[in-house]
Every structure is written in structure tokens, then in C-alpha cells.
Amino acid sequence: MIYKIIEKWALEDLFEGLRANYDEVVGPQPSKGHGGPALVFDKLTNFNDLRLDYDTTILPPKKYFLNPDERILRFNRSTGDVFDTEPVQISRAIFGMHPCDINALLLLDQIFLGDYVDPYYQAARKSTFIIGTSCMPSPGHICNAFGSDEVHRGFDLFLTDLGDRYFLSCATVPAAELVDKYLDAREPVAADISDFQARTRQFKAAFKYLPQMDQLPLLYGAKYEDEDLWNQIGDDCLSCGACSMVCPVCHCFDVRDKLDANGETGLRHRVWDSCNFSEFAEVAHDYNFRPTHTSRVRYRFFHKFVGNFTRNGKMLCVGCSRCNRACKVGITPARVIRALQEDANANVGAETPDSADTVSAKKDCA
Amino acid sequence: MSAAIHNHGSSLKPAYPRAIVLSLASDFGCQLQLSNIADLLDVLGTIKLEYWQLMSSAVLPADYDIAIIEGAVTTQDHIELLQQVRTVAQTIIAIGSCAITGGVPALAAQDLGKHVQAVYSDDADRVAAGRVRPAPISNYVAVDYLVAGCPIDPREFVTVLQGALLGVRQRQQREPLCAQCKTMEAPCFYSIRAAQDIADGMATPQALCLGLVTRTGCGALCITRGRPCTGCRGIAADANLSSARTFIANEGLDVDDFDDALRIYSSHALDDGGEEQ
Ligand code: SF4
Ligand code: SF4
Ligand code: SF4
Ligand code: SF4
Numbered sequence: 001m002i003y004k005i006i007e008k009w010a011l012e013d014l015f016e017g018l019r020a021n022y023d024e025v026v027g028p029q030p031s032k033g034h035g036g037p038a039l040v041f042d043k044l045t046n047f048n049d050l051r052l053d054y055d056t057t058i059l060p061p062k063k064y065f066l067n068p069d070e071r072i073l074r075f076n077r078s079t080g081d082v083f084d085t086e087p088v089q090i091s092r093a094i095f096g097m098h099p100c101d102i103n104a105l106l107l108l109d110q111i112f113l114g115d116y117v118d119p120y121y122q123a124a125r126k127s128t129f130i131i132g133t134s135c136m137p138s139p140g141h142i143c144n145a146f147g148s149d150e151v152h153r154g155f156d157l158f159l160t161d162l163g164d165r166y167f168l169s170c171a172t173v174p175a176a177e178l179v180d181k182y183l184d185a186r187e188p189v190a191a192d193i194s195d196f197q198a199r200t201r202q203f204k205a206a207f208k209y210l211p212q213m214d215q216l217p218l219l220y221g222a223k224y225e226d227e228d229l230w231n232q233i234g235d236d237c238l239s240c241g242a243c244s245m246v247c248p249v250c251h252c253f254d255v256r257d258k259l260d261a262n263g264e265t266g267l268r269h270r271v272w273d274s275c276n277f278s279e280f281a282e283v284a285h286d287y288n289f290r291p292t293h294t295s296r297v298r299y300r301f302f303h304k305f306v307g308n309f310t311r312n313g314k315m316l317c318v319g320c321s322r323c324n325r326a327c328k329v330g331i332t333p334a335r336v337i338r339a340l341q342e343d344a345n346a347n348v349g350a351e352t353p354d355s356a357d358t359v360s361a362k363k364d365c366a
Numbered sequence: 367m368s369a370a371i372h373n374h375g376s377s378l379k380p381a382y383p384r385a386i387v388l389s390l391a392s393d394f395g396c397q398l399q400l401s402n403i404a405d406l407l408d409v410l411g412t413i414k415l416e417y418w419q420l421m422s423s424a425v426l427p428a429d430y431d432i433a434i435i436e437g438a439v440t441t442q443d444h445i446e447l448l449q450q451v452r453t454v455a456q457t458i459i460a461i462g463s464c465a466i467t468g469g470v471p472a473l474a475a476q477d478l479g480k481h482v483q484a485v486y487s488d489d490a491d492r493v494a495a496g497r498v499r500p501a502p503i504s505n506y507v508a509v510d511y512l513v514a515g516c517p518i519d520p521r522e523f524v525t526v527l528q529g530a531l532l533g534v535r536q537r538q539q540r541e542p543l544c545a546q547c548k549t550m551e552a553p554c555f556y557s558i559r560a561a562q563d564i565a566d567g568m569a570t571p572q573a574l575c576l577g578l579v580t581r582t583g584c585g586a587l588c589i590t591r592g593r594p595c596t597g598c599r600g601i602a603a604d605a606n607l608s609s610a611r612t613f614i615a616n617e618g619l620d621v622d623d624f625d626d627a628l629r630i631y632s633s634h635a636l637d638d639g640g641e642e643q
Contacts, residue, residue, distance in 0.1 A: 031553055038553035058551045068549045238578055239604045241545035259528035261405030263412040272549060277541045278604050293606060326548055328578060328613050
């Protein structure tokens with residue numbers, strides 16, 4: 001790692017440097033949709049659209065690595081021909097990924113670059129340059145509970161905001177070259193490091209609520225059959241799947257075939273899926289092993305907090321808060337954790353985020 | 367290989383299954399959408415279109431393989447026609463919300479006599495003879511394939527038709543629309559409303575988005591064009607109406623308004639409970 005300091009105004013030089021070297025530069029900016037306060041990652045053509053001090057976006061940058069609708073192959077029923085879709089990948093720089101989202105990408109790496117390498121994911125990963133950026137937690141962000149509030153790999157360049165300047169961490173050779181060529185950067189001095197430490201203290205202190213994580217996987221298993229606990233959450237679920245779509249670590253997909261109008265040729269594609277859809281667990285003879293809202297909600301968080309944890313040592317949540325905003329009925333990781341930690345006998349109510357926080361967290365986007 | 371029907375294990379029919387397009391009570395909008403199919407000639411290369419009310423004055427043939435039906439059932443004649451079609455056609459494809467949910471025509475189902483009286487007064491029995499409570503066609507005959515929407519999306523029709531020709535069971539997504547809305551990265555109308563309330567310091571009137579209980583599949587067509595979902599595809603099979611109503615109430619909105627908005631396309635499901643009349 002190489003550390004540098006740049007002035008804030010130099011950010012535009014970085015942007016121009018990226019534009020000169022990558023087919024596309026994307027970053028958080030106001031949604032061009034039908035208004036509202038929402039931010040999205042989108043192509044940046046104008047530096048002034050970039051909002052580096054953003055809270056969160058509707059979709060995470062996952063969409064650049066797992067296409068919501070990936071064409072896998074085309075086929076011809078008459079001839080039996082199959083034409084694989086080769087991963088075509090433009091070179092892309094993502095400007096402004098938060099630590100949680102970079103940590104989420106590292107989790108996806110375990111899944112898509114592990115025992116079975118996914119060629120589409122791999123191609124996207126190889127041709128993407130990542131610039132991380134520091135953040136300040138708003139209510140609802142619980143990355144601290146999952147250790148994903150800090151990130152030490154998985155990016156090329158990381159910018160920590162020190163008010164009037166940025167503290168740069170260059171993790172890769174392309175990053176160092178970029179900084180060298182386009183930026184008027186200097187070495188950090190003691191005052192910079194001291195400011196960095198002060199900023200880190202301020203950041204850690206800004207988390208108002210830390211879910212009580214003690215023995216969570218064990219408690220989950222032990223309370224798995226607690227109907228009351230799960231119905232209280234599951235009865236609310238709209239089975240809409242919005243939570244899975246916006247989650248930077250949810251990664252399930254469905255593979256579908258679609259015939260063209262001529263009935264002979266067609267397309268096989270894979271699209272984002274959710275275990276909160278009732279079709280997800282439906283098998284032959286219309287048997288469904290998770291037929292109720294409750295059984296699906298219980299399963300979704302089980303996979304996150306227990307399934308992947310026992311297999312890969314990591315929970316499939318980075319506490320990014322996107323599902324808090326997307327879920328209209330308040331089914332959040334914090335709520336599930338709180339329900340699991342509640343102990344009627346000991347009367348140790350786990351800490352609760354104050355209700356004003358919960359409400360305001362819902363007002364932002366998604 | 368020919369595009370033969372072998373639906374539900376029945377025997378192979380010759381190439382070019384014969385299709386008819388029928389209309390019951392509707393505004394013909396879905397039929398019109400059929401003429402908007404971009405690859406219409408390709409489609410016509412896979413079927414033999416024997417009858418299409420909107421396009422020609424030919425008479426309904428005695429024999430055919432596929433019946434594509436638009437519109438709600440509103441008369442005794444409709445019921446008899448449907449029952450006749452069901453004995454002939456191997457496959458019935460219902461298109462559009464009128465056919466699938468009863469749609470807008472079904473709005474008249476409550477107090478039907480009063481509505482008829484109001485419109486036709488003393489002439490009611492002559493003009494609206496043989497009327498029945500408006501209902502989806504599935505109230506009277508089994509339907510094999512559905513194309514939802516008001517009007518239907520021609521591309522979706524093509525996909526469903528080709529599946530029907532192959533005889534594969536239709537995949538019915540049961541979840542509501544929100545996942546597609548989020549995948550399109552549209553901000554939720556409810557959060558926009560809340561944010562505006564904060565900005566203005568007062569409640570802003572905001573149309574209700576019905577996407578949270580509406581059958582998915584349109585790709586959040588209206589929402590991505592800046593309009594809340596009006597529920598034209600009908601209520602999703604997995605919709606959680608009671609939780610949705612609680613949410614609406616918690617938002618400070620009127621649950622009756624929500625139900626009334628849903629009634630535009632789903633009054634039959636809400637008020638007649640989908641029961642046969
Ligand atoms: S479960 Fe929710 S908080 Fe956790 S990573 Fe997914 S969207 Fe973010
Ligand atoms: S938890 Fe919330 S966002 Fe997820 S499917 Fe249920 S209602 Fe939708
Ligand atoms: S309620 Fe409507 S706007 Fe909100 S997420 Fe669902 S479909 Fe989208
Ligand atoms: S958004 Fe709603 S009203 Fe619009 S096409 Fe889709 S289902 Fe119909």
C-alpha cells in the first residue's frame with residue numbers, strides 16, 4: 001500500500017484520468033428517474049454530478065458484476081445449435097464505493113470465484129477499477145456489527161475525506177500509476193495521520209446502535225422452530241423480494257429460456273432471484289418446501305447469519321442499510337437480531353435503535 | 367421440427383395449429399396490441415390464424431386448436447360461447463385484465479341492477495338482456511395460459527404463445543412488482559412522498575402505488591415513467607394484502623383509498639372473492 005495526500009480540488013483530475021483510461025466511469029449521483037431524493041450508481045459524464053458524500057444508493061454496485069439480466073446463450077431448436085454468449089466486458093472505473101460495498105464484493109468473490117468460477121463475474125471483476133471512499137454512518141447503517149465498516153483490500157484506490165483534502169491509499173500498480181500521472185499528490189506528514197486518526201474516531205463514534213451479536217449463529221439454530229418469534233416477523237412480509245434485489249451480497253439467480261416469435265430460436269438468460277419468492281423453493285409436483293412468508297423470511301436470514309457463516313466464516317450481510325429502506329414493512333437484519341437476542345426470562349432487551357432513527361432511515365430512498 | 371401442440375401429454379397435432387382470437391366485453395385494446403407485435407409475421411409463420419374478429423368479417427370456424435380470448439364475461443351468450451370454445455379448443459389463452467381479473471367491466475358487478483337501470487332506465491331489460499355479473503373467464507372455463515396487463519404487452523404475448531405452442535406449462539411469477547421496480551432502480555413512491563413531506567413541512571397528496579401487491583412481470587413500466595402502479599396486472603398470487611393495508615395505514619394514508627384503487631382492476635377478487643357467480 002502507498003499512502004498519499006491530495007487536495008480536494010484534485011479530485012476532478014482523478015476523474016479526467018479515469019476517463020482517459022477506462023471505457024466508462026460510474027459513480028453515485030442523483031437518480032435520473034422520476035425524482036425523489038434517491039441516488040444511484042450510473043455513468044458519469046459530468047464530474048459535477050458525482051456525489052461522494054452520499055449516504056447510500058438504491059442498488060449496490062453489484063449490478064456491474066452480476067447483471068440483473070445476463071444473456072447466457074442463444075439456441076436453435078431445429079438445428080440444435082447453441083451459441084454461448086462470451087462475457088463481453090468494457091473496462092469500467094467505479095468511483096466512490098463505500099467500505100460495506102467493497103466488503104460485499106469480497107464476499108461475492110468467495111462465491112463466484114471459489115470452487116466454480118463464474119466467467120461473467122470474473123470478466124467484470126478483472127476489468128473494473130475500484131475507488132473506495134470513506135463515509136459517515138446514518139441511522140440504520142450497522143456495518144460495524146459485521147466488521148465491514150473498514151476495508152483493507154478489494155479496491156485499487158481508497159479516498160478518506162479529511163475535510164479539505166483526501167488521504168489516499170493506493171493498493172494496486174494501476175492505481176499508483178494513475179496517481180503518478182494525473183495527480184498532484186504529496187507524502188502524508190504527521191498532521192495528516194493525526195487528522196486521519198481523528199476522523200476514524202469520529203466515524204466510530206457516529207454509530208448510534210450496535211446490534212448485540214453474541215452467539216448469533218447458535219441462537220438462530222436454537223430458536224429456528226420458535227413459531228411465535230418467526231411469525232411475528234414473517235406475517236408482515238410482502239414476499240416482494242425488494243430486499244434481495246437491493247442487497248449487495250444477495251446473489252441468487254434464476255435461469256430461464258425465452259423463445260423468439262418464430263418459435264424456433266431463443267435465448268437463455270439468468271435473472272436476479274430471491275428466496276423470498278414462493279417459486280424459489282418449489283420443486284416437482286408443485287411441492288414447496290418454503291410455502292409461507294414466514295418460512296421464507298426465516299430462511300433468508302438463516303442463510304445470511306448461519307449458512308454462509310458456518311461454511312465460509314462470514315455472514316452474508318455487510319449492514320449497508322439498503323434493505324431497511326427497500327422493505328416497506330420494516331423487516332431488517334437488526335430486527336431479526338433483536339428478536340433472536342430477546343430473552344423473556346432475563347429481561348435483557350437488546351439495545352434498540354431509537355424509533356426516530358428507524359423512521360428517518362426509511363425516508364431516504366429506494 | 368414443427369411447432370406442434372402437445373399440451374399436457376395429449377397427442378401431437380399437425381404443424382400450424384389453428385388459432386382464433388375472440389373478444390368478450392372489453393375495449394378491444396388487447397386485440398389491438400396483437401396487431402402491434404413487432405415480429406407479427408414470424409408469429410403468423412407458427413400458427414394458422416383462422417378467425418380474428420377485429421381484423422376480418424369471417425365467421426367463427428367449427429374447429430380450431432387455440433383460442434385467444436380477450437374481455438370479461440358479462441352476458442349469458444358469453445358463457446355459452448366460452449363453454450362451446452372449451453369443448454373445441456385444446457388450449458385457451460386469456461389475454462388482458464378484463465379476461466383474467468374481470469378488469470374494469472367487473473367494477474359494475476356490485477349493484478349491477480342499479481347501474482343498468484341508471485344507464486338504460488326503462489329500456490334495461492331489452493338493451494341489456496341476458497346480462498350476468500361481470501366476471502373473469504376463469505369463472506366459467508379452465509384457462510391454460512394468461513397474458514396479464516391493461517393492455518397486454520405484445521412481447522409477453524409472443525413469449526406465452528410460443529410456450530403454449532410447445533406445450534410447456536406457463537411459469538407464473540407469484541410475487542408483487544417491487545423487486546422489478548428495485549431492479550430498474552426506481553425510487554419508491556412511498557419514500558418520495560415521505561421525503562417531500564419532510565421538505566415541505568406538510569403532507570403532499572400522493573397517488574398510491576399498488577406495486578406492492580400487484581402481479582409482477584411488466585418491468586415496472588409505469589413507475590419507471592414516473593407514474594405509480596395502478597395494478598393493471600391484477601393482484602399477485604403471493605400478495606400479502608393485510609400487511610400491505612397495515613403499511614398504508616402506518617404511512618398515514620387511507621386504507622379505503624387503497625382498496626378503491628385496487629378495485630379498478632381487481633374488484634372481482636376483492637368483492638366477489640373470486641367465487642363463481
Ligand atoms: S441484508 Fe440488508 S443491510 Fe445486510 S447487506 Fe443486505 S441489504 Fe445491506
Ligand atoms: S422482507 Fe421486506 S423487502 Fe423483503 S420480501 Fe419481505 S416485505 Fe419485501
Ligand atoms: S410500492 Fe411501487 S414504487 Fe414502491 S417499490 Fe413497490 S412497485 Fe416500486
Ligand atoms: S406498473 Fe402497474 S399499472 Fe403499470 S403496467 Fe405495470 S402492473 Fe400495469
